Amino acid sequence: MATKGEVKKEVFESEEDLAVSLAKYTAQLSDKFCKERGAFSVVLSGGSLINSLRKLMEPPFIDSIEWSKWHVFWLDERVVPKDHEDSNYKLAYDGLLSKVPILPGNVYAINDTLSAEAAAEDYEARLRHLVKINVINISAASGFPKFDLQLLGMGPDGHVASLFPGHPLVKENEKWVTFIKDSPKPPPERITFTFPVINSSAYIALVVTGAAEAGAVQNALGNSQNSEKLPVAMVSPEGELAWFLDTAAASKL
Numbered sequence: 001m002a003t004k005g006e007v008k009k010e011v012f013e014s015e016e017d018l019a020v021s022l023a024k025y026t027a028q029l030s031d032k033f034c035k036e037r038g039a040f041s042v043v044l045s046g047g048s049l050i051n052s053l054r055k056l057m058e059p060p061f062i063d064s065i066e067w068s069k070w071h072v073f074w075l076d077e078r079v080v081p082k083d084h085e086d087s088n089y090k091l092a093y094d095g096l097l098s099k100v101p102i103l104p105g106n107v108y109a110i111n112d113t114l115s116a117e118a119a120a121e122d123y124e125a126r127l128r129h130l131v132k133i134n135v136i137n138i139s140a141a142s143g144f145p146k147f148d149l150q151l152l153g154m155g156p157d158g159h160v161a162s163l164f165p166g167h168p169l170v171k172e173n174e175k176w177v178t179f180i181k182d183s184p185k186p187p188p189e190r191i192t193f194t195f196p197v198i199n200s201s202a203y204i205a206l207v208v209t210g211a212a213e214a215g216a217v218q219n220a221l222g223n224s225q226n227s228e229k230l231p232v233a234m235v236s237p238e239g240e241l242a243w244f245l246d247t248a249a250a251s252k253l
């Protein structure tokens with residue numbers, strides 16, 4: 001187990017090297033949790049993260065990972081049908097989940113027939129049930145669900161999940177899952193994990209590539225002049241936080 005609150009940072013010369021290292025990290029944690037508790041609860045973001053996970057579909061990872069023990073969740077989802085091009089589920093299904101032997105019953109997509117508010121309530125209720133039957137751990141410290149691994153991306157404005165800079169949702173501290181109807185990034189209606197759930201995680205990988213993200217990375221990790229703490233700078237899990245950066249994203253550190 002990682003030391004409580006440990007922060008690791010690695011900067012890669014190429015996105016290719018980053019993707020290999022991210023696959024190794026994910027596979028090692030999968031192995032650890034499958035051995036320890038017979039299940040691996042893993043949470044996906046949308047966006048460029050899915051492409052950065054592509055090495056999982058190649059040897060040696062594709063053959064060594066115990067895919068049948070994976071339980072897959074989403075940090076955030078857009079309120080669109082599952083086959084819509086904006087759907088984070090579709091992105092992950094097309095780019096990863098349809099190409100590995102994960103059990104369909106272990107893939108927990110957001111209900112796309114509900115309103116944003118109802119979909120958030122429904123997802124939280126499903127998480128509460130999965131905590132009861134020990135598919136997801138609970139944090140003794142916070143009382144919020146403690147996922148084994150959350151894989152976070154970040155937007156150039158420093159948003160993570162669908163928690164945007166300056167938006168009141170970043171302060172939500174009771175709900176597990178909430179909704180937004182005025183997302184500054186389209187589409188406007190989304191549901192998202194809250195910070196207490198993100199920060200109760202056992203492990204978080206924060207994957208950031210590209211020069212457009214360098215300012216927000218500096219806000220979180222460097223000597224930024226900007227006094228406003230961006231959402232990415234509020235990521236602080238109970239367990240380990242591992243940054244996976246490319247040289248462009250790390251250029252202001």
Ligand SMILES: O=C1O[C@H](COP(=O)(O)O)[C@@H](O)[C@H](O)[C@H]1O
Pocket residue numbers: 044045046047048049075076077088152153154155156159160161162185
């Ligand atoms: O809208 C979203 O954006 C972020 C960042 O996406 P990226 O394409 O800039 O990597 C993503 O992490 C989140 O899940 C998604 O809904």
